[in-house]
Amino acid sequence: MLLPADSEATPQISLVMPTLNEEEGIRECIQRAKNAFRDLGVQAEIIVSDSSTDRTPEIAREEGAIVVEPDGKGYGYAYRYAFDKARADVIAMGDADTTYDFEELPKLYELVANGDADMAMGSRLEGEIKPGAMPTLHQYVGNPLLTKFLNTFYGAGVSDAHSGMRVFTRDAWEEMGCETTGMEFASEMIMQAGAADLKIEELPIVYHEREGEETLESFKDGWRHVRFMLLNAPGYLFSVPGMVLGLFGMLLMAGVAFGVPGSSVTLGPNTMIAGSLFTIVGYQVASMGAFATVSGDPIRKPDDPVTEFVVERLSLERGATAGIVVGGAGAVYAGYLVVTWAQSGFKSVPFTVASLLAFTAIVIGVQTVFSAFFMSAVASSR
Structure with a gap:
């Protein structure tokens, strides 16, 4: 059922396995995949993307697999390199450590081959996890949280989301446009598929205990996933937290200026200072969402109306003008305070709500002016 690399026939499915010293499990994985292809009645190819120093590639060739050696490092790169070599219109992927039973491939393949899904995934969390197959922390915290x-x-x-058994069409793979090279590749596939509105279907699978030494570093690799997800969703990382902080700050300042409706609580200068700080910090954090969107090409762009307006309509001239107006208004009142201070013989000037509002406006105005220039510089350099 396996076609060699020089075969003139075109396989109906290409199974890709990345390997790094998997001599203990590679043979069983290939044999199970052969059984799956036999049950399906399809011609197939197995591509082993190998970076091993043990007998993994020799065993793979003995079993009829095509072995390629990536010219770069990383789990994700090994997959990407092999996907480019695959000849079939349907591509399957899975680890070669016996954790995934490739005899379960047919049900995923049929979902894709019948057009019911652009990508079909085996769900371990909805299926069965054999004792010792997955650390408790991964099963109940890490994987569900990610x-x-x-x-x-x-x-x-x-x-x-981090099941490694997946089947998808070549068109879907090309539409995903994945670029990462490390363990975060598994997340990127789902992120790109979701952003492209590809249809993803899942079926429960059995997850088995692995053969050979574990190469996953739980916290390091988990952080790489989280980091990649956050950096590619600036709306959640910057825009939403910034707007929440800014709104909270403005509410505090309004509470000092106008009082708290229906309450006997009196807010004083310290609350006003805290409100000013929250407003300034919130404004700065929210503006980073716009910077991140303009400077990069995040997978999930912010879709809140404020960030969309800033990114799509705010020019250098408009931003600088808005900053000058806001900062200028604050500066006028600050100038009045300085004159008053001088006329009093430079005696202590009492704190007023208006004075802190003025200085908050100055800070935000200056930030807006320089942010407009910065965004313009970044946009012109792309």
């Missing part, structure tokens, strides 16, 4: 992040930020709608 999946929740992906579903919230990217609308993926999956139950097990």
Whole structure:
């Protein structure tokens, strides 16, 4: 059922396995994949993307697999390199450590081959996890939490975002446009698929204990996933937190200026100072969402109306003008305070709500002017 690299026939499915010293499990994985292809009645190819120093590539060739050696490093790069070599219109992927039973491939393949999904995934969390197959922390904290992040930020709608058993069409792969080289590649596929509105379907699978030495570094690799997800969702990282902080700050300042409706609580100078700080910090954080969107090409661009307006309509001239107006208004009142201070013989000037409002406006105005120039410089350099 396996076609060699020089075969004139075109395989109906290409299975890609990345390997790094998997001599203990590679043979069983290939044999199970052969059984799956036999059950499906399709011609296939197995591409082993190998960076091993043990007998993994020799065993793979003995079993009829095509072995390629990536010219770069990383889990994601090994997949990307092999996907470019794949000849079939349907591509499957999975680890070669016996954790995934490739005899379960047919049900995923049929979802894709029948047009019911652009990408079909095996869900370990909805299926069965054999004792010892997955650390408790991964099963009940790590994987569910990372999946929740992906579903919230990217609308993926999956139950097990980091399952390594996946089947997808070549068209879907090309539409994803993945670029990462490390372990975050697994997240990027789902993020890109969600952003491209590709149809993802899941079926439960059994997850087995691995053969050979574990190469995953839980916290380091987990952080790489989280970091990549956050950097590609500036709306959630910057815009939303910034607007929440800024709104909270303005509410505090309004509470000092006008009082708290229906309450006997009296807010004083310290609350006013805190409100000013929250407003300034919130404004700065929210502006970073616009900077990140303009300077890069995030997978999930901010979709709140404020950031969209800033990115799409705010020019250097408009931004600088707005900053001058806001800062200028504050500067006029600050100038009045300086004159009053001088006329009093430079005696202590009492604190007023208006004075702190004025200085807050000055800070935000100056930030707006320089931010407008910075955004213009970044946009012109792209």
